[in-house]
Amino acid sequence: MVSTILPLKLENVELRRGGRRILGPISLNLSGQGITIIMGPNGSGKTSLLRAMHGLERVRRGKVSWQSDIQTARAQQAFVFQTPIVMRRRVVDCIAYPLLLTGAARSVARKAAVEQAASVGLLDSVDLPAEVLSGGEKQKMALARALIRRPEVLFLDEPCANLDTKSMAEIEAILTAARDAGTRIVMSTHNVGQARRLADDVLFLWDGYLHEQGTKAQFFTATQTAEAKAHINGDLIP
Amino acid sequence: MNDILRGLAEAGQLVVTADADLVEITARSLQVSLGATIIASAIGLPFGAWLAVNRFRMRRTVIALLNALMGLPPVVVGLIVYVLFSRSGPLGVFGLLFTPTVMVIAQVIIITPIIASIAHQAIRELWADYHDLLISLNTTRGQRIKALLWDGRRALLTASLAGFGRAIGEVGAIMIVGGNIDHATRVLTTAIALETGKGDFALALALGFVLIALAIAVNLALHMLTRTEKDSRW
Ligand SMILES: Nc1ncnc2c1ncn2[C@@H]1O[C@H](COP(=O)(O)OP(=O)(O)OP(=O)(O)O)[C@@H](O)[C@H]1O
Ligand SMILES: [Mg+2]
Numbered sequence: 001m002v003s004t005i006l007p008l009k010l011e012n013v014e015l016r017r018g019g020r021r022i023l024g025p026i027s028l029n030l031s032g033q034g035i036t037i038i039m040g041p042n043g044s045g046k047t048s049l050l051r052a053m054h055g056l057e058r059v060r061r062g063k064v065s066w067q068s069d070i071q072t073a074r075a076q077q078a079f080v081f082q083t084p085i086v087m088r089r090r091v092v093d094c095i096a097y098p099l100l101l102t103g104a105a106r107s108v109a110r111k112a113a114v115e116q117a118a119s120v121g122l123l124d125s126v127d128l129p130a131e132v133l134s135g136g137e138k139q140k141m142a143l144a145r146a147l148i149r150r151p152e153v154l155f156l157d158e159p160c161a162n163l164d165t166k167s168m169a170e171i172e173a174i175l176t177a178a179r180d181a182g183t184r185i186v187m188s189t190h191n192v193g194q195a196r197r198l199a200d201d202v203l204f205l206w207d208g209y210l211h212e213q214g215t216k217a218q219f220f221t222a223t224q225t226a227e228a229k230a231h232i233n234g235d236l237i238p
Numbered sequence: 239m240n241d242i243l244r245g246l247a248e249a250g251q252l253v254v255t256a257d258a259d260l261v262e263i264t265a266r267s268l269q270v271s272l273g274a275t276i277i278a279s280a281i282g283l284p285f286g287a288w289l290a291v292n293r294f295r296m297r298r299t300v301i302a303l304l305n306a307l308m309g310l311p312p313v314v315v316g317l318i319v320y321v322l323f324s325r326s327g328p329l330g331v332f333g334l335l336f337t338p339t340v341m342v343i344a345q346v347i348i349i350t351p352i353i354a355s356i357a358h359q360a361i362r363e364l365w366a367d368y369h370d371l372l373i374s375l376n377t378t379r380g381q382r383i384k385a386l387l388w389d390g391r392r393a394l395l396t397a398s399l400a401g402f403g404r405a406i407g408e409v410g411a412i413m414i415v416g417g418n419i420d421h422a423t424r425v426l427t428t429a430i431a432l433e434t435g436k437g438d439f440a441l442a443l444a445l446g447f448v449l450i451a452l453a454i455a456v457n458l459a460l461h462m463l464t465r466t467e468k469d470s471r472w
Contacts, residue, residue: 054374056370056373056374074376075376077374078374078375079370079374081370081371081374085367085370085371087368087371087385088364088389088390089389097375097385098375101376101377101381
């Protein structure tokens, strides 16, 4: 799969809320293949950056642009939220919903949804109301829903935050497979081990700034900044 | 107290014998108020949802206006509809005055704001939940409203039932535009007003009990139809 919407370009993007700068200014280019991992402490702006890239935040300063026109770009992205958003429907219908939006017949969409549910380990739960799923299961449901349209670019905001190690391994396998199939993945995580396993390159945020970035090897073996070093080592940063 | 007991007894008798007049006006009550509820829901529910998902300059004004319209005095609505549809009025040519149709029209005007307003409240909460997801999925405005109406259908049923409750018990407007004509526009509420005026409290009370039973029956039937109470959470 060759991406039609990348590269994504951020130029001096800055987000302000309530008169306070919460992100940026940040400039970066997202292109090619692979998994980009966003790291950084709580409140450093990971969620804000992902949302700005995806077009969920109104960017008043700076510019976010895709290679393609915005409509094509929007149709080719998916987002997994830090807190899963659960529709008041059965699990299978939640997962099928994005397909229905693009005009798939209900039966076709349901069938695909069941397969997608199976891939994240939710096969036994497809007929339950999504609301009753556990926190981790809701995250898996959200991942299945995000994958079902086979997006070119997939944003994930701490998708494994509530998962046990077995589920995490399954999810990581799914993400790696998606990456190998050509999906460009941008994902935030607090889990350094996960970052090491999945990353092709890393963005490290600190106080809303892009404090350090590089390929996995550069970032983990030749860390430049003290803050990133401390973060990787799990030091309690003063 | 005596009157009430006699009213109950008479109500029982009217129902058991399936009194022809009672059946007729009960059916008309249902026809008018259900008709008005269906039409008002078709307008009010999507409008409430639309209002919840759209940001525009006059939004607050429209919502305030909608809430104010909830308190529209039925008598005044009836009067205005009467003037509009009277022979010399702008809509007089349709010849609808003193027909069930114009009674439906008057009730639609009275209950649409109620249904729209309650729907707006419910949908606004759901929209707050769904907002990021529906934006992220690149939905069109129509798709958003559709998803919200569908997933909020339980709350919306409540909105419609509130409208129906107002309509079935309403007397001021339909009295004026319908005229309470026997075998033409008489419904339960106008019949009650008439019998009370004539001093036949037992019959009036009997009709009143039938009216209450009817309102409850419709509520239960609709809830059962949509299995609101059966599903655990929604
Ligand atoms: N709507 C808002 N109004 C005010 N402040 C906000 C708003 N949204 C985010 N912020 C602030 O912006 C900063 C960055 O938030 P963000 O959610 O991007 O952090 P994060 O890196 O994802 O943190 P975490 O690891 O806890 O998820 C935080 O300090 C947060 O309080
Ligand atoms: Mg976050």
